[in-house]
Amino acid sequence: MVDRKLSEALRRALEGDANALVDISTADHLSVREAARSIGAPLIVTRVAAVSILRGLIDGRFSPAAAQAWASFVRRGFVEGTGGGPIRPIDIEFEDAWEDAISAAVSRLDEIGDMIDGEVTTGEALDLLQLLGEP
Numbered sequence: 001m002v003d004r005k006l007s008e009a010l011r012r013a014l015e016g017d018a019n020a021l022v023d024i025s026t027a028d029h030l031s032v033r034e035a036a037r038s039i040g041a042p043l044i045v046t047r048v049a050a051v052s053i054l055r056g057l058i059d060g061r062f063s064p065a066a067a068q069a070w071a072s073f074v075r076r077g078f079v080e081g082t083g084g085g086p087i088r089p090i091d092i093e094f095e096d097a098w099e100d101a102i103s104a105a106v107s108r109l110d111e112i113g114d115m116i117d118g119e120v121t122t123g124e125a126l127d128l129l130q131l132l133g134e135p
Contacts, residue, residue, distance in 0.1 A: 071110040
C-alpha cells in the first residue's frame with residue numbers, strides 16, 4: 001500500500017519545497033520508490049523548483065541543511081542511510097530546457113556543509129538565479 005503522505009512529500013520536493021525532505025528522509029527507500037511509482041509520471045525538477053529553493057535559502061525559509069538535503073536527494077535519487085541494502089535510485093530528471101542551469105544549482109547546493117565549499121553566499125545564490133533566468 002502506497003503512503004499518500006509520502007507521495008505528497010515527494011511531489012512537494014519536486015516542486016521546490018526543501019522542507020518536504022523531512023518526511024522523505026524518515027521513510028525507508030523502498031517506500032520512497034513505491035511513492036515515486038504511484039505518481040504515475042516522470043519525476044522532473046523544473047526551473048521554478050530550483051528557483052524556489054534558492055530564493056528560500058536567501059530569505060531564510062529553508063535552512064542551508066534543508067537546501068543541501070533537497071539537492072542531494074534530487075541529484076542522487078535517494079536519501080543516504082534509508083536503504084538497508086543495495087539502493088536503486090529513483091529516476092529524477094531536470095527540465096530539459098534548463099537542465100544545465102538546474103544541474104549547476106543542484107551541484108552547488110549539494111556542497112553545503114563541505115569543509116571547503118560549505119557555505120553558499122547570497123551572491124552565489126543570486127548568480128545561480130541569473131543562470132536560471134531570474135533577474
